[in-house]
Amino acid sequence: GAVVSQHPSRVICKSGTSVKIECRSLDFQATTMFWYRQFPKQSLMLMATSNEGSKATYEQGVEKDKFLINHASLTLSTLTVTSAHPEDSSFYICSARDQRGSGNEQFFGPGTRLTVL
Amino acid sequence: AQSVTQLGSHVSVSEGALVLLRCNYSSSVPPYLFWYVQYPNQGLQLLLKYTSAATLVKGINGFEAEFKKSETSFHLTKPSAHMSDAAEYFCAVTPLGGYQKVTFGTGTKLQVIP
Numbered sequence: 001g002a003v004v005s006q007h008p009s010r011v012i013c014k015s016g017t018s019v020k021i022e023c024r025s026l027d028f029q030a031t032t033m034f035w036y037r038q039f040p041k042q043s044l045m046l047m048a049t050s051n052e053g054s055k056a057t058y059e060q061g062v063e064k065d066k067f068l069i070n071h072a073s074l075t076l077s078t079l080t081v082t083s084a085h086p087e088d089s090s091f092y093i094c095s096a097r098d099q100r101g102s103g104n105e106q107f108f109g110p111g112t113r114l115t116v117l
Numbered sequence: 118a119q120s121v122t123q124l125g126s127h128v129s130v131s132e133g134a135l136v137l138l139r140c141n142y143s144s145s146v147p148p149y150l151f152w153y154v155q156y157p158n159q160g161l162q163l164l165l166k167y168t169s170a171a172t173l174v175k176g177i178n179g180f181e182a183e184f185k186k187s188e189t190s191f192h193l194t195k196p197s198a199h200m201s202d203a204a205e206y207f208c209a210v211t212p213l214g215g216y217q218k219v220t221f222g223t224g225t226k227l228q229v230i231p
Contacts, residue, residue, distance in 0.1 A: 006160075034218070043207060043223045044161075093160050105151070106219060108160035 002028050002098045006109035013084055014117055021079045021112045023094030029074035030096035034106065035067070038091045050077040084116040119144040121208045123222035131230050136180075136195040138225045140208030143189065147213040150191045152182055155205045155224075164206075167191060169213055178202070203229045 003026040013019050023033055031052045036044040048069050049057040056069035066088075068080040077096075081088055091113050095106040124139040142148055149168050153161040165176025172184040182193045191208060208222040 004160075041226075043221045046218055049218060091158075095161075105163065105166060108153075108162070110160040111158065113158065 002096070002107040004094065004096050004107045004109040006094055006112050008112060009110060010113045010115075012115045012117065015085055016083055018080055018082045019084055019114060021081075021092055021094075021114075023077045023079070023096070023109050025075045025096040025098075025107070028096075028098045028100065030077075030098065031074060032097045033071060033077040034095045034097075035069060035077075035079050036093045036095070038093060038111075040091075044093060047079075081114065084114070086116045089114055089116045119148065119210050119212065119220050121150075121210045121220060121222040123206075123208050123225050125225055126223065127226050127228065129228040129230055130198045132200055133197050136193070136198045136202065136227065138193040138206050138208075138227065140182075140191045140193065140222060141189050142191060142208075142210045144210055144212065148210045149213055150182075150184060151209040151211075151219070152176065152180070152191075152193045153207045153209060153221075154178075155207065157204075161207065164193070198227075198229045200229050200231065203227055 005024045007022045033050040035047045038044050046059050047062045050069045050071040052071045058064045071077040091111050093111045095108045120143045122141045151166045152164040155161050164180050165174045167174050167184045175181045180195045205224050205226050207224050209219045211219040
């Protein structure tokens with residue numbers, strides 16, 4: 001089946017530093033990937049849609065200069081949290097759409113737990 | 118516009134009892150509907166999906182869901198709960214056939230009591 005990986009699974013950083021999270025589709029090509037943020041005991045909030053070879057589409061209220069997304073290849077999208085602050089601490093999950101199949105199904109990565117001190 | 122409403126943020130059932138997690142959707146166009154499960158500190162795993170074929174959809178781990186257009190519902194059921202079913206469950210919707218974003222419900226945490 002379609003597998004999506006994320007790296008790292010957990011990261012702790014100091015306030016003011018930048019953190020990069022990678023999302024990879026391992027056995028399929030993904031022209032579209034999605035980045036979500038999930039606060040404790042809450043649902044997933046879509047942050048942005050990442051399109052290979054073009055600029056990401058950000059949801060309303062998401063700062064594009066703070067959450068930099070790069071989708072340089074059909075199997076890799078990266079999310080960089082710039083100048084991280086404690087309020088950026090969250091669980092970040094990516095997903096990739098496998099357009100070979102039907103049903104607009106997204107396959108999710110295992111998530112990255114970001115803690116900003 | 119599309120949305121899903123999950124009734125009950127927490128559901129408790131006894132081991133061996135019926136599991137019923139409710140999901141109602143709102144969509145201006147025919148929808149695709151999904152149920153995902155999330156275990157602590159993990160990503161989401163697809164349980165099942167409705168893509169306009171059969172209205173009764175069978176998924177993994179013994180779960181199934183029935184699409185009822187008249188009730189705009191897509192409730193998730195399992196005849197007999199196992200301890201391993203304890204997790205967070207999310208219903209999600211996206212427009213039929215289009216490659217658009219998926220909207221998630223707020224989730225239902227299932228507790229299974231031994």
